[in-house]
Amino acid sequence: MITVPEGFGEVLGDRADEWVASLPKLATKACSRWRLTPDGPLLNGMCAVVLPVRRADGHPAALKITWVGDETENEPLALRLYDGEGAVRLLDHDEELGALLLERLDHTHSLNDEPIEKAVEVIGSLLRRHRDLEAPAEVRRFEGKVREHPAIPRKMLDAARDVADTRSMGSTLVNEDLHYENVLRGDREPWLMIDPKPLSGDREYSMIPLLWNRFEELDGRRGLNDRFLALCDAGELDVAKARDWTFYRAVVNWVWCLEENLSDLAVICAEIAGWSIRT
Helix, strand or coil: CCCCCCCCCHHHHHHHHHHHHHHHHHHHHHHHHCCEEEEECCCCCCCEEEEECCCCCEEEEEEEEEECCCCCCCCHHHHHCCCCCCCCCEEEEEECCCCEEEEECEEEHHHHCCCCHHHHHHHHHHHHHHCCCECCCCEECCCCCCCCCCCCCCEEEEHHHHHHHHCCCCCEEECCCHHHEEEEECCCCEEEECCCCEECCCCHHHCCCHHHCCCCHHHHHHHHHHHHHHHHHHHCCCHHHHHHHHHHHHHHHHHHHHHCHHHHHHHHCCCCCCCCCCC
């Protein structure tokens, strides 16, 4: 049915080896249950595989099988709440298999392929459309934790903890991994969001992936500031709140990147943290 790419799942650690080995069987079971026929080569991200399929009535769809963890377990719930409004439509879900049946989008064309001005405009419209969605009790809530790291200045670590301790967090349904590659061309709407990582919090918490993605296009800190303000304007976000949460996430991810030896991304996180720290 499917051949899993070499090295897929390594980022998930050894605990995922058994799941990765079971993916061909899981795909076969899901196709049998939903009467699906494979309709293209297997795609994959960091923690999921996606198989283009056709349903029994001939309509195209996408079968997604996901490693279920803290960030991904409530993806089906979030997609039901979005109900196709600016997001890919969930057609069915099998919790036991970790399988989602989704409407088919054009995976070859994302906002990453558009001029940044257009991408910011579309992202802003999504942030506005989803502003009134309350996160249900099942969705993860924000927990402010900043681990120590000797390479990060004490001032930065203390300031990040201060944001977590003093900045109250809301209860909106937030996609904490909203970025340009996760918004694809669709037929039902021109642009649709995929792969939400739902969190109960402030909309402004979703800012930082929109800064570190396509970071190479920025003209230093001036360009970083310009994109940040453009996103705040397009999404009708609170500037002070967005800057605080951007700083907090920059420091938290800076620590993680150093621990995982992701030096290039660590440099980007350090640059964003330095720009966004409270003064």
